[in-house]
Amino acid sequence: MLALAGVMVTGVPAAAAPGPVLLADTNRSGALDWADLPGKGRWSPQRGAIFLPNVDDDAKRCKVTDADMADNSLAVDARLAACNDAQDDVVNGPQDVADFAPLRTMPRNVSQNGTVSLGAGEGRYARLWVERDGAWASLGESGVLTAAELRRGVRLGLEGRDVIRDKAVWNGVVTVSVTAGGTDSVQLRVAPLIMQNDLRAPRRVVTSEPPVPELRAGYDEFRAGLRQAMEAANLPESALTAVTNYDRWFQDILEPTTASMPGPGGKPQVMHVLLRSANYRPAVEWEGELYPPSLRPAGKVAFATLRGPNVGVVQQYTDQRGPAVDDSLNSTGNYESLPPYRGHELGRPLYGSTPDRRPDPTFTTLIGSQYAEPVVIDTSWLVVGHSDETVHVIPARNARGWTLMVADPRLAVDVLRQATKDGHGGAVLFDGTAEPVKPTIDAALADPKFLEQNDTAARHIDTQLAVLLRETGLTTSDLVRVPVLFEQYTWEQLATETAALTESGRVTRSMIVDLRDRMKAGKAPRTAFAAHTAGIPNGISLGGGVFGAPDPHGPRVDGIDLFKRETERALAGTPVRVRWVEDWQFLHKGLGEVHCGTNALREPTRADWWRA
Known part of the structure; x- marks a missing residue:
């Protein structure tokens, strides 16, 4: 039995045919096993793995200074919005791994290295990770898997980098493929914002x-x-937060x-x-002074006060x-x-x-x-x-x-x-x-x-x-x-x-x-x-x-x-x-x-x- 961030992989058979087998949590059980095989190549509302948009700040590394709060420029807003766990290739504390969707290549009899990759253009929406020697390494949108890893079976993670902003542009679905003497793929969809x-x-x-x-x-x-x-x-009294504003x-x-x-x-x-x-305010001249365009300044309290572990902000x-x-x-x-x-x-x-x-x-x-x-x-x-x-x-x-x-x-x-x-x-x-x-x-x-x-x-x-x-x-x-x-x-x-x-x-x-x-x-x-x-x-x-x-x-x-x-x-x-x-x-x-x-x-x- 193998574990990925607490998600169990059960029923692992001996290495068999050379073609790769890639699993995700297709049946949404919280475990990776052979029951995830049927339908894994095409996501549907009834079946298919799900991943999170990893836009929180688990290690609270995204700092907002007094100068940031005083500066109402759009550049500051863009910088604050861009800081979250998905915007770097570092595991931001132990909680961060829990936000990865688990994937697994099953042990196979291969002699050459292989690759794992996202579909064309999907790297802007998701990032691949691989577990090696007890630590997680970022692969970005693609990476090499060694023959030795493929023979043992590889633990992978998928991190969402964004939410669905326009389903006509991106419907939230990504395809992860492993190629090694053949190709196997799974589809996952980013969780909706409910x-x-x-x-x-x-x-x-x-x-x-x-x-x-x-x-x-x-x-x-x-x-x-x-x-x-x-x-x-x-x-309780602790449930009330009053933000100076x-x-x-x-x-x-x-x-x-x-x-x-x-x-x-x-x-x-x-x-x-x-x-x-x-709330966007265009540039305006008032009493002889020109005010540049800005977003509603108070919105920055979401970054400064509320963003943190399991709380993200989208602009x-x-x-x-x-x-x-x-x-x-x-x-x-x-x-x-x-x-x-x-x-x-x-x-x-x-x-x-x-x-x-x-x-x-x-x-x-x-x-x-x-x-x-x-x-x-x-x-x-x-x-x-x-x-x-x-x-x-x-x-x-x-x-x-x-x-x-x-x-x-x-x-x-x-x-x-x-x-x-x-x-x-x-x-x-x-x-x-x-x-x-x-x-x-x-x-x-x-x-x-x-x-x-x-x-x-x-x-x-x-x-x-x-x-x-x-x-x-x-x-x-x-x-x-x-x-x-x-x-x-x-x-x-x-x-x-x-x-x-x-x-x-x-x-x-x-x-x-x-x-x-x-x-x-x-x-x-x-x-x-x-x-x-x-x-x-x-x-x-x-x-x-x-x-x-x-x-x-x-x-x-x-x-x-x-x-x-x-x-x-x-x-x-x-x-x-x-x-x-x-x-x-x-x-x-x-x-x-x-x-x-x-x-x-x-x-x-x-x-x-x-x-x-």
């Missing part, structure tokens, strides 16, 4: 900690509420995924792969963008994941896009090249334009185990109308906040514009739901609707309120100018919306059914927040337990909520995805 979903428990929750006092308004209350919600989910929008700077392959004993070998947001963007690309939609708060359901056993990506207002096409191509066709909804009517602003996946007691929580402006207005009927029309919106204007329920309902704008927002959400119900098979009765009021902006209002809207950094001045120009040109809806009361679905799932929701600050009657009460009633038939998190000053006022200010590394959607 997006997390909110039904899976987080292993680690991350948020930003502002480094200067002027950015900390409301932060302490937000962090305390987040920590209390985590405690309700039995997450000027950019508070942690959901918007990276999207976590996982890649996995069969490991020893059939246990999956799992790697988290973080997709840095494709994908293009600076060749058509006029329809809106950089706000490149923030990764726009990218979510639907959990598995019939016909889509790994779930599906979800993001917002329209022909006239869409994200970076190379990033969406990467997303769509992995494991499932994405679901795309219209978010062009929102100022920020993200899919997480209106819907959130939650657990449910139904056959599929999940449903959607949906922001419902009509329900919010109905709650206000009922309060008026009950004699509480004098209660105020935004109760418990420092808002300078707190309209009463009666005043809000007497304002035709207030009613019209919430009806318009509701109709936009109806359009989103029509797509989601059609694509998932959910029904309207499955949905959990919660009260959220929306406010409306015309392009003229965006022009006059640019400074206030961009103060938190959620959207930049160029994003607002871009949206305003689209609205003027008829390439976006005439009005744009943002949550007026806190967007309740825009919270964080913490496992065990605990949902950290933003405090809506709805009208209070007898000390009870009517929007909270309505939300808790709507969730009463589900496994969800709400924990309210105060985010009004720190996040809501900046056009975001709890979800926007956090991120999480979760348990994989399905580590053994090949069995789905």
